[in-house]
Structure formats: structure tokens, C-alpha cells
Amino acid sequence: MKREFAVIGLGRFGAxxxxxxxxxxxxxxxxxxxESKINEFRHIASHAVIADSTDEKAMKELGIRNIDHVIVAIGDDIQASILTTLILKEFGVKKVTVKAQSNHHEKVLLKIGADQVIHPERDMGRKIAHSIISNNFLDHLELSNDHSIIEIRASKKMIGRTLVDLDIRAVYGCNVVAIKSNATNKMNISPLATDKIGPDDILIIIGADTDISKFERNLVIDD
Structure with missing residues (x-):
């Protein structure tokens, strides 16, 4: 069955x-x-409606409680963001993802029941900073406030060495959960400690942000 989504707030992120x-x-x-935003999305979204998401009656009439996943992407109006989230959770919406403006905003959203809180500007800033520091950095996914998954291209310090040689888990506290080989174009899930890292291999690594930063400084950045 096709899932149904709602996006509230059609600024840059919501759009x-x-x-x-x-x-x-x-x-x-x-x-x-x-109205201008709704007119823009009439031929993009399945349905586009002018409505105030803080109006409980309006949300009920839209049948918002029947939507599988609602994304609250309201811009600078933190009060509207919080009130909208509260209404959605009181309606029993299965999953509510909310854009946060700050860490304090995030804490409030989590307290009132938001299922997922995201910081698009902060997360993009982190990705850009990592990519500036090292050309080997490919992607970053935040799992929680202090844990992440990163995707990196094998650096010169890694090529030709095995995982046991690098001892990443013991030295840096991170786990290599997969290695994608460019030579075979195959993904090696849960690689063995004896697996050797080849040129241009891509490593998927999970760990605490502090441990990942230490790992990046010592093994990812080529001298």
C-alpha cells in the first residue's frame, strides 16, 4: 500500500x-x-491546501490524523511549529518529523512527542565542514545527538592494510560495518578483521561523534 505524507510549511526545506x-x-x-506557495505546488503534490496548521478544526477537516507521516517544516515561527506538533500527536498521527531551529527547540519538540527532529542547516554545515577538511569524506548521517554513521573513501593510510592492522575499533572506538569495493562493485557487510582495504574502497563507519572525529583526524585526512 502506498504511504501517505503531508508536508506543512513550503519554505526551502519543506518545498x-x-x-x-x-x-x-x-x-x-x-x-x-x-496562497502563492500552494499555487506553486498544485501540480506537484497530490493535494495542496491553504490552511493554518495551528487551527485544530482545520487540521481535523483535512483528515490529517489519517496521514502516515507528517513533516512539519515551518520556518521561523517556533510557536507555530510546537503547537502544530502537539496537535498532530494529540490526533494520533503515526509519525511526525519536525524541523528544529535550535537545540532548545529540539528539546521541546521531543518532550511533546515528536518522533524525529532534524536540523537541516546544522547537518548540512557538518557535511560541508567534513568535506572541506578531507576529500575522502563522502557522507554523514546523524543517528542521535552524539552518534553518527559516516561514509569515507579509503585514504592512503588505509590502502593495503587490513582492519586488524588498523585496529579501528580498539584505537578509535568506531566500527566498520561495511566496505564497498570499487573493483568488484560489491558491498561487504560485516567485513572480517583480515579483509584488506583496496584503492578507492568506501568504508561505512558507525560510532560516537567524538570517536569519529579522532578517527578522521588520524586516518582519513591524508598528509
Whole structure:
């Protein structure tokens, strides 16, 4: 069964999420208080509606409680973001993802029941910073406030060595959960300690942010 999504707030972030979900063939209800935004998305989203998400009656009439996953992408109005999240959770929406403006905003959202809180600007800043520091850095996914998964290209310090040689888990506290070989184009899930790292291999690593930073400084950045 096709999942149904709603995106509340069609600023840069909300608009991007709405476009991508729609491009993937998902049913998307786009909601914004501005008519100009709704007019822009009438032919992109499955449905586009002018509505105030802090109006409980309006949300009920839209049938928001029947939506599988609602993304609250309201911009600078933190009060509206919090109130909208509260209404959605009181309605029993299965999953509510909310864009946070700050760590304090995130704490409030989590306390009132938000299932997932994201910081797009902060997370993008982290990715850019990592990519500036090292050309070997490919991607970063935040799992929690202090744990992440990173995707890196094998550095000169790693090539030709095995995982046991590098002793990544013992020295840095990180775990190599997969290695993608460019030579064979295959993903090696849970690689063995004796597996040797080849040129341009891609490593998927999970760990605490502090441990990952130490790992990057010592093994990922080529001298």
C-alpha cells in the first residue's frame, strides 16, 4: 500500500521534501498559509491546501490524523511549529518529523512527542565542514545527538592494510560495518578483521561523534 505524507510549511526545506516525495511517486498533501506557495505546488503534490496548521478544526477537516507521516517544516515561527506538533500527536498521527531551529527547540519538540527532529542547516554545515577538511569524506548521517554513521573513501593510510592492522575499533572506538569495493562493485557487510582495504574502497563507519572525529583526524585526512 502506498504511504501517505503531508508536508506543512513550503519554505526551502519543506518545498524540497515535497518535491522529492512527489518525484518518488508518493501521495503528498502540501499545506501552507500562503496562497502563492500552494499555487506553486498544485501540480506537484497530490493535494495542496491553504490552511493554518495551528487551527485544530482545520487540521481535523483535512483528515490529517489519517496521514502516515507528517513533516512539519515551518520556518521561523517556533510557536507555530510546537503547537502544530502537539496537535498532530494529540490526533494520533503515526509519525511526525519536525524541523528544529535550535537545540532548545529540539528539546521541546521531543518532550511533546515528536518522533524525529532534524536540523537541516546544522547537518548540512557538518557535511560541508567534513568535506572541506578531507576529500575522502563522502557522507554523514546523524543517528542521535552524539552518534553518527559516516561514509569515507579509503585514504592512503588505509590502502593495503587490513582492519586488524588498523585496529579501528580498539584505537578509535568506531566500527566498520561495511566496505564497498570499487573493483568488484560489491558491498561487504560485516567485513572480517583480515579483509584488506583496496584503492578507492568506501568504508561505512558507525560510532560516537567524538570517536569519529579522532578517527578522521588520524586516518582519513591524508598528509
Amino acid at each position: 524540497s521534501v515535497c518535491r522529492e516525495l512527489s518525484a518518488e511517486g508518493m501521495d503528498v498533501l502540501a499545506i501552507d498559509v500562503l
